[in-house]
Amino acid sequence: MNILIIKASAESDFKDYKKYMSSPPQGIFSLAAAMPNAHSFEIIDETNGDKLSKKQIEWAQLAILTASTPDITHAYQLAQKLKESSLMVVLSGLHVTFLPSEAAYYADSVIIGEAEPVWQTLLADADKGLLKPSYKSNEQVDMGNLNPWPNTADLKERYGTWGVLVGRGCKNSCSYCTVRPFFKREVFRPVSHVIDEIRASGKKYLELHADNLCSDPDYAFELFTELKKLKVQWVGEATLDFAENEALVEAAAQSGLTYLLVGLETCSHPALKMAGKGFIKPARAKELIRRLHDNDIVVDSCMLFGFDEHEKDIFDETIAFVDDVKLDVIHPNFITPFPGTKFYNQLLREERLLSNDWADYDCSHVVFQPKHMTPQELENGVIKVRDTLYSTGRRLKRFARVTSMQGLYVSSMTT
Ligand code: SF4
Structure with missing residues (x-):
């Protein structure tokens, strides 16, 4: 599968401030790092100025989006647009974890809690076209086994x-x-x-x-x-x-x-x-x-x-x-x-x-x-x-x- 990993960030008066204050979003990078080799991915960090292109949407079969509370409405709009383009859409992150029923309205599936422990299962289900409405991790990530960065993406130059x-x-x-x-x-x-x-x-x-x-x-x-x-x-x-x-x-x-x-x-x-x-x-x-x-x-x-x-x-x-x-x-x-x-x-x-x-x-x-x-x-x-x-x-x-x-x-x- 081709997968888009998106950190959504709405246009606002604070866009530049958010870009300046934000550091590389480890949450989406560790997901990319945990990606089985059979899949390809692209990372779109809107906080850092990345823009999702038509070409990327046509390329992908699945998108996972995460956003903080003030950006979540924008993430929902993006999720709907991607669903209309026939992508499978997954929402995750803090806001989604605390209000999963709200988020479920805009996605094919939501992740409750940390995403890494359920990521491989979710991808295997998506591959078979059997995505479940929600995935919940019952255990916390083992930090001794966590790989925080994907080796394949040259991300370091994109962040100050x-x-x-x-x-x-x-x-x-x-x-x-x-x-x-x-x-x-x-x-x-x-x-x-x-x-x-x-x-x-x-x-x-x-x-x-x-x-x-x-x-x-x-x-x-x-x-x-x-x-x-x-x-x-x-x-x-x-x-x-x-x-x-x-x-x-x-x-x-x-x-x-x-x-x-x-x-x-x-x-x-x-x-x-x-x-x-x-x-x-x-x-x-x-x-x-x-x-x-x-x-x-x-x-x-x-x-x-x-x-x-x-x-x-x-x-x-x-x-x-x-x-x-x-x-x-x-x-x-x-x-x-x-x-x-x-x-x-x-x-x-x-x-x-x-x-x-x-x-x-x-x-x-x-x-x-x-x-x-x-x-x-x-x-x-x-x-x-x-x-x-x-x-x-x-x-x-x-x-x-x-x-x-x-x-x-x-x-x-x-x-
Ligand atoms: S729980 Fe309190 S001390 Fe801990 S990170 Fe949050 S604000 Fe800081």
Whole structure:
């Protein structure tokens, strides 16, 4: 069979931002890597600017599409178009896993959960024309056996920053996060596999992809020790509390960590506590960020607004907090109830969802009734935070700080 593997991405004001922020989508690449030799495939990553051509549609017999929630309506439209062209169509990914009945309307088959464990069975069924309406994986992928990249496709040159899969899942269970409901537990690849892959890639600037890279300090120490020998620079994602471990911060810096996404989310500890993220203590942020800065690590975080614990003064509090703790890169956004999360289920129960249009679920629209303010007040507050934190004076300050740590290239790309 000829197969199209598609990461769907809708046209939007944030298309360039998504392209800039996105790293190679390991989900679709590991599917391609698990493809039996009898099949041919093409990868279309719309996030990265790829366009599906008429020739590709005529060439293929089966298409599998994945998309995040704000892109899912576009994915459904694409799925319908492909079905009309007589392709077998499969939908997969987080949104599809959490709302399989909705997705099933647009596809011949849906995958619930991780796709790799059911992929070969699905392809064998499709080959015989016996595709089932759904496939569900009951076990998590064995990271020791996972091959994250297809050998046949020269993908590395298509992405600015090469991503290396380190782990999937998170041991925490924050109410607004889709990671835990999707990946039932946290698993990491063997360190030797990660190191071999980096060495083979020849890349010197990488994103190490794990939902919470430092949550197992023993694993993280082993990884950083081996990484140091490769003399690479890398960016990653870990909760800020990892910086309580001074030796681990130093090991991370020596292994090439230059830029860290920490997921502080809000300066309100009551809000973090209610969201199941009380282990992050805003009162410790200043000291921990200073420790990261002392090791020349640039610190990036979303600051989310609209938690039930947020009163109208949260906007001014956040501006003062960000200035005080010296965050380098800030993304002020609305907390968004993604399907599958406890937060979504709570708002659904309380009849507080305001939008049925998945395209609005992009963290830039208010899609639910906030508890202590109107949607308009929430929107105005976030605009005020953005305008204030991105004033010329504050940007220049952050620019100077990031330049002193990582040079002009990183500061011009980030601040
Ligand atoms: S710590 Fe981060 S990745 Fe883990 S559940 Fe919370 S928000 Fe999600």
